Amino acid sequence: MMGNLTIRKRIMVILTSVYMISLVVAIVGGYFVLKQEATREAIEKTELFAAVMSANQLYMAQNIRPEIKNRLPDLYFPEATVGIQMLVETAELIQQSYPEFLFRVVSPNPLNPGNLSDSFENQLISDFNSRRYQHWEGFVEKNGKNYYAAAIPIEARGGCIWCHSTPDAAHPEMVEEYGTESGYGYKLGEVVGARVIYVPTAKAEELVRKKLVIFVSTLSVLFLIAFVLIDRVIIRSVVQPIEELTRVATDISKGRMDREFEVKSNDEIRALADAFNRMKVSLEKAISLIKR
Numbered sequence: 597m598m599g600n601l602t603i604r605k606r607i608m609v610i611l612t613s614v615y616m617i618s619l620v621v622a623i624v625g626g627y628f629v630l631k632q633e634a635t636r637e638a639i640e641k642t643e644l645f646a647a648v649m650s651a652n653q654l655y656m657a658q659n660i661r662p663e664i665k666n667r668l669p670d671l672y673f674p675e676a677t678v679g680i681q682m683l684v685e686t687a688e689l690i691q692q693s694y695p696e697f698l699f700r701v702v703s704p705n706p707l708n709p710g711n712l713s714d715s716f717e718n719q720l721i722s723d724f725n726s727r728r729y730q731h732w733e734g735f736v737e738k739n740g741k742n743y744y745a746a747a748i749p750i751e752a753r754g755g756c757i758w759c760h761s762t763p764d765a766a767h768p769e770m771v772e773e774y775g776t777e778s779g780y781g782y783k784l785g786e787v788v789g790a791r792v793i794y795v796p797t798a799k800a801e802e803l804v805r806k807k808l809v810i811f812v813s814t815l816s817v818l819f820l821i822a823f824v825l826i827d828r829v830i831i832r833s834v835v836q837p838i839e840e841l842t843r844v845a846t847d848i849s850k851g852r853m854d855r856e857f858e859v860k861s862n863d864e865i866r867a868l869a870d871a872f873n874r875m876k877v878s879l880e881k882a883i884s885l886i887k888r
């Protein structure tokens with residue numbers, strides 16, 4: 597098939613094929629590598645967020661709550677004693693700077709209706725309860741947006757019961773604020789909720805797309821420059837000299853013996869032109885011999 601094409605077209609077909617193959621390799625390979633990079637970044641962000649929140653909770657549990665309970669045993673001050681409340685409120689502050697991040701402490705049976713779990717979170721909590729896993733991480737879609745999420749179970753322990761067993765046992769101020777309908781009936785050892793951190797992947801995905809576009813455009817520009825340069829070299833060094841040789845050979849064949857094979861370059865075509873000139877000299881000698 598290629599045999600019927602001119603040299604110039606043949607080289608262009610080869611270059612175009614190489615370009616197409618490079619493009620496919622660049623897009624598929626680049627997408628794979630960049631996507632992995634974006635996932636790793638989402639995981640790192642999620643884990644960092646989780647670590648900061650856990651550290652906050654631990655700080656309260658170790659340094660603040662025992663002191664308050666010791667000195668003011670009758671005080672109802674959930675901001676300094678209820679770990680979950682501190683987490684929810686700290687997360688709200690963080691969200692002022694990072695509104696796209698979601699931090700949820702959820703339960704199918706919440707005191708605060710804002711903490712009610714959705715169907716995905718309900719499934720997580722029931723999986724945690726059946727001890728399918730102790731920790732869950734992965735991609736999820738929530739309200740039409742993609743997130744990387746990390747979840748851990750929240751288990752009812754001895755210290756939780758006085759607030760979460762029955763409204764009678766809980767502090768009256770708490771009951772007044774949250775009512776008596778929901779958030780009670782915790783049993784020891786039961787997974788009552790989950791802490792779920794959602795880090796959006798949209799920005800990372802957008803970045804992957806932008807990087808790919810830059811990568812593919814750079815590759816295309818380089819190929820375009822190569823196309824133009826190679827094309828000019830082929831025209832100047834191969835096509836034009838061969839056309840000139842053909843014209844001269846045609847003229848000579850028609851008897852115009854004054855024509856000379858001339859090539860400006862100093863390469864294989866020059867060697868061919870020199871050989872043609874020698875052949876022309878021999879031809880002239882042979883013709884004059886015959887004429888005599």
Ligand code: HEC
Nearest residue numbers: 678680681684703706707708711751752755756759779789
């Ligand atoms: C001093 C009372 C108190 C204690 C003790 C307490 N909680 Fe709570 N808990 C609350 C309050 C108040 C909220 C609601 C916070 C808010 O408004 O977001 C809450 C919220 C929660 C939530 C989020 C869902 C909801 O009910 O709104 C979970 C889950 C939870 N607590 C589990 C626990 C666990 C597990 C323990 C024991 C380790 C515990 N709590 C100890 C008072 C308490």
